[in-house]
Amino acid sequence: EVVMTQSPGTLSVSPGERATLSCRASQSVSRNLAWYQQKPGQAPRLLIYGASTRATGIPARFSGSGSGTDFTLTVSSLQSEDFAVYYCQQYKNWPPSLTFGGGTKVEIK
Amino acid sequence: QVQLQESGPGLVKPSQTLSLTCSVFGGSISSGGYFWSWIRQRPGKGLEWIGYIFESGSTYYNPSLRSRVKISIDTSKNQFSLRLSPATAADTAVYYCARDAGWGAPYNWFDTWGQGTLVTVSS
Numbered sequence: 001e002v003v004m005t006q007s008p009g010t011l012s013v014s015p016g017e018r019a020t021l022s023c024r025a026s027q028s029v030s031r032n033l034a035w036y037q038q039k040p041g042q043a044p045r046l047l048i049y050g051a052s053t054r055a056t057g058i059p060a061r062f063s064g065s066g067s068g069t070d071f072t073l074t075v076s077s078l079q080s081e082d083f084a085v086y087y088c089q090q091y092k093n094w095p096p097s098l099t100f101g102g103g104t105k106v107e108i109k
Numbered sequence: 110q111v112q113l114q115e116s117g118p119g120l121v122k123p124s125q126t127l128s129l130t131c132s133v134f135g136g137s138i139s140s141g142g143y144f145w146s147w148i149r150q151r152p153g154k155g156l157e158w159i160g161y162i163f164e165s166g167s168t169y170y171n172p173s174l175r176s177r178v179k180i181s182i183d184t185s186k187n188q189f190s191l192r193l194s195p196a197t198a199a200d201t202a203v204y205y206c207a208r209d210a211g212w213g214a215p216y217n218w219f220d221t222w223g224q225g226t227l228v229t230v231s232s
Binding site (some may be wrong): 001013032034042043045046049054055085087089091092093095097098099100101102103 | 154155156157158161169170173205207210214215216217218219220222223224225
């Protein structure tokens with residue numbers, strides 16, 4: 001099983017600042033990496049797939065990068081609605097393999 | 110826009126069967142190409158994919174849960190269901206149904222999610 005490790009566990013950022021979240025895979029997943037945002041009491045919301053493609057309706061301040069084992073989600077200028085928990089997820093088409101990271105909580109500094 | 114809604118008992122006794130249903134609104138579950146998944150989130154832990162089903166009834170399960178899981182589909186009711194047996198306290202979680210973003214083949218990432226339902230396994 002591919003183990004996904006996210007860091008840091010919690011990130012304290014002031015509104016308007018940049019947030020950089022990391023995700024590392026225990027083995028190469030190529031660019032098969034998605035990012036989700038989850039707010040309390042809500043389901044995860046897809047932000048990024050294919051390591052760097054924004055999902056429909058996702059603001060341009062969210063960007064993803066990386067390949068192989070190391071990936072980054074950047075939020076260029078944090079808005080109040082961006083404070084949430086972010087998860088990365090690796091995927092392999094066949095046989096299906098999907099695992100999520102433990103999450104990074106982005107909180108107001 | 111398709112919406113998903115989970116339903117089922119919020120409390121299940123250990124050794125019994127955990128059963129949930131996901132209703133699909135705003136589109137047909139048999140529209141020809143989507144894969145439908147169950148994902149859970151245990152308290153204080155991350156997300157865990159349980160498995161998926163295609164409209165034909167074809168399934169694939171997470172190997173760690175395969176021996177206890179069954180996912181089924183009822184196209185006449187526009188629903189798909191999860192059965193997990195026997196349930197243990199470790200199955201206490203928020204359970205989400207979700208639609209795979211792929212069409213015709215699973216992409217194994219998810220663009221549509223239900224709101225989630227908490228299931229507690231306890232006597």
